[in-house]
Amino acid sequence: MQAEIITIGDEILIGQIVDTNSAFIGKMLNTIGVSVYQITSIQDDKDHLLKAFAEAEHNADIIIVTGGLGPTKDDITKHTLAYYFNDTLVQDNQVLDHVEQLFKKYINQPISDINRKQALVPSKAKVLMNCFGTAPGMWLEKGNKTFISLPGVPYEMKALMENEVLPKLSQKYKRPFILHKTILTYGLGESAIAERLEAIEDNLPKHIKLAYLPSLGRVRLRLSGKSDNEDTLAQDIQQQVDNILPLIKDIFVGFQESNEGLEQIIANQLTKIGQTLGLAESCTGGKLAEQFTAHSGASTFFKGAIVSYATQTKIDVLGVSEDLIKQHSVVSVPVAKAMATNVREKLKSDIAVATTGNAGPTKGDSDAEVGTVFIAIATKNGVVAHEFNMGNHRERVINKTVNKALELLQKEIFEN
């Protein structure tokens, strides 16, 4: 069972936006055993759409099209779909009612002519009601092939995928099971891991694949399998996991559930053991806090953060001694330790993490080389600090520091 995703919009091709919809759709389809054969991003151009529709119909059983459903003239997906299906647009009264209600509720105005057009759909289409917006989803069939058109606005698309598309696809198609299991490792490069796993890779069964996903000090190992039998598939993948783990004991961190990040693993564990967390962020500038608070339930363990970006803020708010800073510079072990110790006290948290470093591109209030970073962790047992060189690329220095802080924190709470 294969799908193709077609995302439509000049803004994708000129790089004005990053296409995040495809990843979401791919992940969702996988959960019901549908593989994505190809993702194709194309311009708002009728001929190009028609060509992409035809190729996708040839390659795949399910064609999911996103974007190009706005009421403005640059959006042409609906008309082109109608043309492709040799169909005409007709007014759907349920959609019209819905759009009228949205107008009344949110801007307290009668529907405008331009938005009235949102209720036009190809006569052969089954409408998928879009609770969050004016553009309806559409479901069109051609023999055993299904075309699904969804709005490009991510949260509208997501709701339609979850509530309409997946249930309907599950009902219509018989599908195999697809399982992924992702092993998280830290501290060893992709090729060094591959050397350890060479014999295992050579003997992998045909229905299981192993992929290496390196990223900023972490390597994820993904085992993927496809089969008609879910139970034996799970066993087959587990067998490979059991083969692999003894060979990577020193670098194994855990398993990644779906796209769960390390911050979620930490959040779950802190909640479970009833401990709280506080942060003092300098070079990471709030990014650690943002990661923890992106998920619901953060208030059970997360006290907060002091983003002491300016040196003066380290003194005024965190209470780091000015002499200490003068003596060692703001980017140093003693200052990192003081930040962690003080924020733990001020926020009354069980655990505190502090970051201070020079993300570059130029040196700041410190003589430390660009890329030098200190991360300190304070607990009731004391405080430790670690020094790192994170390279000379600002965005990477920040992200690597966030990853490394999460890694240290994870070790702290799981091992102690």
Added chain:
Amino acid sequence: MQAEIITIGDEILIGQIVDTNSAFIGKMLNTIGVSVYQITSIQDDKDHLLKAFAEAEHNADIIIVTGGLGPTKDDITKHTLAYYFNDTLVQDNQVLDHVEQLFKKYINQPISDINRKQALVPSKAKVLMNCFGTAPGMWLEKGNKTFISLPGVPYEMKALMENEVLPKLSQKYKRPFILHKTILTYGLGESAIAERLEAIEDNLPKHIKLAYLPSLGRVRLRLSGKSDNEDTLAQDIQQQVDNILPLIKDIFVGFQESNEGLEQIIANQLTKIGQTLGLAESCTGGKLAEQFTAHSGASTFFKGAIVSYATQTKIDVLGVSEDLIKQHSVVSVPVAKAMATNVREKLKSDIAVATTGNAGPTKGDSDAEVGTVFIAIATKNGVVAHEFNMGNHRERVINKTVNKALELLQKEIFEN
């Protein structure tokens, strides 16, 4: 002059990673007058690669391929390119030296056999040296068509695009000029704006397109043009801007330079007027701070943030009075005002912004409805707070609050 981007990797199709490379490449190609015809993401599968190569060669002049260049068995791009060009792999000694040096420098070990293979390249390829990693870029020509293979690791790919690919493409191909101008608006929906601009749209010259990009309360209007004459193109686009602006005076915020965010516009302005900023974040959890500190130069205006996620932290660190919270709840005008006023004092900043709200999905320490958010801005002239309902979707509540806070802050510093 058309390009196609092919990104390779099962991790993209199963949604394990979002393909951010294509947007970057598309944007860079635009700057030298190359349009992207299509972005195609495919599996690590030889037949699929060959098919995509052939189709891209038919559609485009320039084919940029990313990914699949790792040393592990799941990476097959290099072998498949050699096969497509009816070529064999030969060792490149410059690449081998480089990989050996990387091994020596970073892990102080001799190069492993598996990484020695990174120095193999198709004999017909011109090597593009990858300073940051072991996988070389490759440049292969077939008549007037050019295939360029780049590593999938974003910062390695970016450096190669900037330092090697763009200069070489500029030299090889004669290209038209492409210009985009993006107008930022706030506070009016896409369709309402389209109604105002209908006459302008109907009379746009053929070489200029207008697109609407709505996102969380903002609509960006993008004018795009293509021409052999850069000067007249700039004039033609400016003419359309001059036609549009009088019709959207009330919602016009500014122009977006490349992908510059509002936080950068604010950063530039604060630096220019010599004012400093401090933040007190509750429901935005550090995301505002993270946005400001993502860009270099933040230390000139950004004092820091107190992410007072827990109610107790609002009391202990921000010094908000417990009675005030008891009387009005943590999600209220008085608490938002106190947060902004107090953080301005504690961080000694000229301007302070505070956010407090309930991002959901469940009610926290307050009785406020999910989605209720207060944003306060404190300056030397006093403090004001605004109430919003940001809906009931956690991620969107956070992002809308960040956008709204930036919008209010922008108005504050540009108007006062």
